[in-house]
Amino acid sequence: MYPLEQRELVAEAAGLRMQILTLAAGQEVPWHWHSEVTDTFWCMEGPMVIETRAPNSVTVLQPGQMHAVPPHTAHRVTGQDGGRARFAILQGVGTYDFKPVGG
Template identity: 90%
Template sequence: MAKAGTYPLEKRELVAEAPGLRMQILTLAAGQEVPWHWHSEVTDTFWCMDGPMVIETRAPAGTTILQPGQMHAVPARTAHRVTGQDGGPCRFAILQGVGTYDFMPVG
C-alpha cells in the first residue's frame, strides 16, 4: 500500500508548510493517481488548476469532477482518491489542515 509521498507523481511542489497546515501543488501525468486514503484530522481542499480532475469518496460514496478554477473539500476521516478525468493528466493545489497530517491507505 502507498504511504505519503511513495506513489508516483509527475511533480510535487511545496508552497507553504506550518504546524497543522500545508499547501502543495500536485501534477498527475496520464494514468497516475493519488490512491485511496484518508486523514485522521485534516481536511483536503482541492483547487483544480489544469483538468478536469476527479475526486472519488467512500462513506459517503461520491464523485466530484472539477474543472479549472473550481474547488472541493474532503473532510477528515473520509476515504478519497484523485485522478485526472478518463485517466488524463491534471494539476491541482491542495490545502491540508488544520491538524496533524497523516496518510492512512485504504486497501
C-alpha cells in the first residue's frame, strides 16, 4: 500500500467501503484503477486534485464538493500544489481491488 498521514475505516460491508483518508503534504494516492468499484470522493479539507486517464481530466475539489471516478478509469489523488488534503471515499458497489498503473 502507499503511505498516508491517516486512514480511518468508517464502515465496510460486502461490496461497499467508506474511509476517510488524509494526505500529508507531498503524499498521493498513486495512479491505479478498479475492476468493479466506483470511487466517490468528498473533499473535507483541501483543495484536492483528482486526475484521470482515458478520459484525461483534472478535477479540483474544494471542501464540500464531490466527484466520482467509475470502474476501469485510471486515477490518482493529490493535494493541490502538493498540499495536505483530507477526504471521504465511498468505494462500491462490487469487489474492491487496486490495480497499479505503470511501474
